Amino acid sequence: MQITSPDFKQNARHALDDVQLQKALGNVRAGFIDKRQKAVDALPEFEALRDNARDIKNHALENLDLYLEAYEQKVTASGGQVHWAETAADARSIVLDICRTRGARTVTKGKSMITEEIELNDFLDAAGIVPVETDLGEYIIQLRGEHPSHIIAPAVHVNQDQVEADFRRVHTHLAPDRDLTAPETLLDEARQVLRAKYFEADIGITGANFLVAETGSSIIVTNEGNGDLTQILPRIHIVIASIEKIVPTLDDAAQILRVLARSATGQDMSVYTTLSTGPRRPDDPDGPDEYHVILLDNGRSAMLGTEFQDMLRCIRCGACMNHCPVYHSIGGHAYGWVYPGPMGAVLTPALIGVDKGGHLPNASTFCGRCESVCPMKIPLPKMMRHWREKEFERGLNPATQRYGLKAWAFFARRPWLYRLATSIAIPVLGTAGKAKGRFSWLPFAGGWTKHRELPAPETRTFRQQWSQREALKQGGAA
Amino acid sequence: MTPRDAILGKIRGGLSGADDAARRAAVEARLSTVPKGVIPARGQLDDVSRVDLFCAMVEKVTCSVARVRSHDHVPQAVSDYLRARNLPHAIRVGEDRRLKTLPWDDIKTLEVRRGASDGRDEAGLSHAMAGVAETGTLVLSSGPDNPTTINFLPEHHLVVVDARDIAGDLETVMAKVRNAFGKGKMPRTLNLITGPSRSGDIEQKIILGAHGPRAVHVIVVG
Ligand code: SF4
Numbered sequence: 001m002q003i004t005s006p007d008f009k010q011n012a013r014h015a016l017d018d019v020q021l022q023k024a025l026g027n028v029r030a031g032f033i034d035k036r037q038k039a040v041d042a043l044p045e046f047e048a049l050r051d052n053a054r055d056i057k058n059h060a061l062e063n064l065d066l067y068l069e070a071y072e073q074k075v076t077a078s079g080g081q082v083h084w085a086e087t088a089a090d091a092r093s094i095v096l097d098i099c100r101t102r103g104a105r106t107v108t109k110g111k112s113m114i115t116e117e118i119e120l121n122d123f124l125d126a127a128g129i130v131p132v133e134t135d136l137g138e139y140i141i142q143l144r145g146e147h148p149s150h151i152i153a154p155a156v157h158v159n160q161d162q163v164e165a166d167f168r169r170v171h172t173h174l175a176p177d178r179d180l181t182a183p184e185t186l187l188d189e190a191r192q193v194l195r196a197k198y199f200e201a202d203i204g205i206t207g208a209n210f211l212v213a214e215t216g217s218s219i220i221v222t223n224e225g226n227g228d229l230t231q232i233l234p235r236i237h238i239v240i241a242s243i244e245k246i247v248p249t250l251d252d253a254a255q256i257l258r259v260l261a262r263s264a265t266g267q268d269m270s271v272y273t274t275l276s277t278g279p280r281r282p283d284d285p286d287g288p289d290e291y292h293v294i295l296l297d298n299g300r301s302a303m304l305g306t307e308f309q310d311m312l313r314c315i316r317c318g319a320c321m322n323h324c325p326v327y328h329s330i331g332g333h334a335y336g337w338v339y340p341g342p343m344g345a346v347l348t349p350a351l352i353g354v355d356k357g358g359h360l361p362n363a364s365t366f367c368g369r370c371e372s373v374c375p376m377k378i379p380l381p382k383m384m385r386h387w388r389e390k391e392f393e394r395g396l397n398p399a400t401q402r403y404g405l406k407a408w409a410f411f412a413r414r415p416w417l418y419r420l421a422t423s424i425a426i427p428v429l430g431t432a433g434k435a436k437g438r439f440s441w442l443p444f445a446g447g448w449t450k451h452r453e454l455p456a457p458e459t460r461t462f463r464q465q466w467s468q469r470e471a472l473k474q475g476g477a478a
Numbered sequence: 479m480t481p482r483d484a485i486l487g488k489i490r491g492g493l494s495g496a497d498d499a500a501r502r503a504a505v506e507a508r509l510s511t512v513p514k515g516v517i518p519a520r521g522q523l524d525d526v527s528r529v530d531l532f533c534a535m536v537e538k539v540t541c542s543v544a545r546v547r548s549h550d551h552v553p554q555a556v557s558d559y560l561r562a563r564n565l566p567h568a569i570r571v572g573e574d575r576r577l578k579t580l581p582w583d584d585i586k587t588l589e590v591r592r593g594a595s596d597g598r599d600e601a602g603l604s605h606a607m608a609g610v611a612e613t614g615t616l617v618l619s620s621g622p623d624n625p626t627t628i629n630f631l632p633e634h635h636l637v638v639v640d641a642r643d644i645a646g647d648l649e650t651v652m653a654k655v656r657n658a659f660g661k662g663k664m665p666r667t668l669n670l671i672t673g674p675s676r677s678g679d680i681e682q683k684i685i686l687g688a689h690g691p692r693a694v695h696v697i698v699v700g
Contacts, residue, residue: 065486271690272671
């Protein structure tokens with residue numbers, strides 16, 4: 001996948017002009033927020049569970065080496081095999097090696113952001129092995145030659161008429177005049193086509209939401225059941241998971257599951273939470289003969305002990321992007337790599353470097369909604385600020401921004417001049433924007449006002465209002 | 479250096495300054511004592527209300543529910559379900575004793591197919607090892623008794639759960655799993671199932687029957 005994060009500004013501009021995308025993004029704004037709120041309101045213990053979920057992950061990260069060792073031992077004891085991969089390339093070659101030595105030709109895949117991160121599909125394709133995505137959203141974007149635009153709703157940028165066109169283009173074995181106007185018929189068609197693929201596949205690859213040190217289990221959380229058919233029908237099940245997915249015990253997983261589904265889709269529990277431990281047992285009539293886990297680092301260990309360690313608590317629920325005004329406006333692809341939204345803005349520079357991903361932390365209005373809904377209480381805005389500082393230190397900001405900040409610094413060091421300048425500018429803006437309370441156009445701010453409106457300021461500056469309040473308070477106390 | 483040692487080394491480097499002996503003790507303590515965490519009050523009810531809550535939650539996630547007095551009534555409940563939906567009068571079942579010893583022969587014309595599903599069954603029947611009242615979740619463990627393929631391949635999944643096995647919360651079920659399989663051990667697959675398969679991937683509309691069963695029918699015994 002070509003990284004386009006450095007072109008973030010241009011990507012965002014295209015996204016804002018994309019009519020299909022803007023229509024599709026309406027579904028994010030409409031759907032996710034209410035559902036989450038209802039589910040949260042129905043569970044009085046939600047806040048306490050968030051705190052505990054955060055503490056569990058903090059504890060797991062502070063002891064990550066020990067829990068990984070304990071986990072590995074349990075996987076081995078249950079007949080599974082653990083492989084360690086320092087980089088994306090290492091993980092890919094482990095997969096290829098398993099495929100080659102078993103003569104595998106088709107691989108079905110459950111939804112997994114990690115396999116996006118390591119660009120597994122293109123790699124397998126090039127090696128002559130056919131990867132088949134089985135999650136409906138992933139299947140749709142695989143047909144379109146695209147990448148996920150959302151970590152839990154990969155095809156959220158696609159509209160129904162586009163899916164219909166893609167199915168007609170690819171499923172040429174079906175009657176051309178069939179009726180595909182209802183979403184139900186589209187789902188049925190995908191179900192039929194993919195049913196056959198599960199049985200054909202030699203290997204099934206899934207990600208993992210959790211790895212449990214107590215038992216050596218991997219856990220996937222889905223609604224469709226595709227991840228389950230992917231792992232029980234083929235001969236070999238490969239789990240690819242990053243090292244920070246570890247939780248200590250089954251009970252710890254149960255705690256975090258309560259905040260995961262609610263934050264992601266507003267369900268109390270997702271339909272399928274599946275714990276997989278080793279290969280099929282001697283008397284099992286179904287299940288895979290081999291069970292492999294690939295533990296991927298790919299830059300995560302370097303985040304430990306830094307100001308970005310907290311990001312490793314992320315459980316990939318998607319709530320931060322569902323509540324992000326920037327994501328609502330531009331969708332996921334503009335972020336230019338695998339992980340979009342606020343979590344992507346923090347994680348991407350850590351994984352691909354601040355030189356490539358350093359623009360993303362600027363894609364924030366610092367409204368703080370992401371942190372307020374993050375089930376793991378990750379201080380996303382603070383970490384975006386850390387990246388901005390690093391980017392600035394390295395002189396990677398665009399020139400306009402550096403000048404802007406320099407100009408601000410000039411005023412900041414001369415408060416009398418700042419007061420003078422703002423006391424002239426603010427009443428002018430306030431009066432000019434009074435009628436609507438907003439500007440839909442402003443000189444020199446066309447980039448801002450083209451796609452959103454700038455609220456008109458109060459006619460007095462903050463400093464003027466503050467002094468007045470203070471004076472009043474003192475008057476009241478006297 | 480192996481990749482394993484390299485990764486573990488980098489992790490230790492990042493965590494440098496931490497007291498290793500204390501960390502080891504903390505990890506061992508957590509794995510052996512398993513602290514319980516926050517248990518929502520919702521499922522903490524007396525026996526009767528807990529089963530009622532389970533039934534209500536299961537319906538909320540769009541399963542259908544039937545309640546019968548004893549296991550002996552299960553074949554009739556299965557037959558009723560199949561007839562009401564005009565399904566072929568056949569059911570796929572594993573080797574679970576609680577299901578095997580039932581008076582299936584009393585139901586004329588009902589074909590009982592034994593063993594794992596190969597994808598050609600319209601309906602399958604499993605026995606859950608537990609239920610969770612808090613969320614309406616069914617807990618099924620793999621093996622010859624209840625092959626995992628029955629949970630996913632048939633269009634209709636019928637699941638028997640004993641009222642005595644319905645717990646208030648998932649943590650209670652995890653304790654039961656430890657008891658049944660031994661501490662630190664698990665069946666190959668433990669499925670927590672909360673409703674029929676669904677997808678929201680087309681314009682975020684929820685549609686039932688994605689890759690797994692379109693319908694889940696829960697038969698509560700007792
Ligand atoms: S950062 Fe928080 S809200 Fe965003 S995906 Fe991760 S856990 Fe969810």
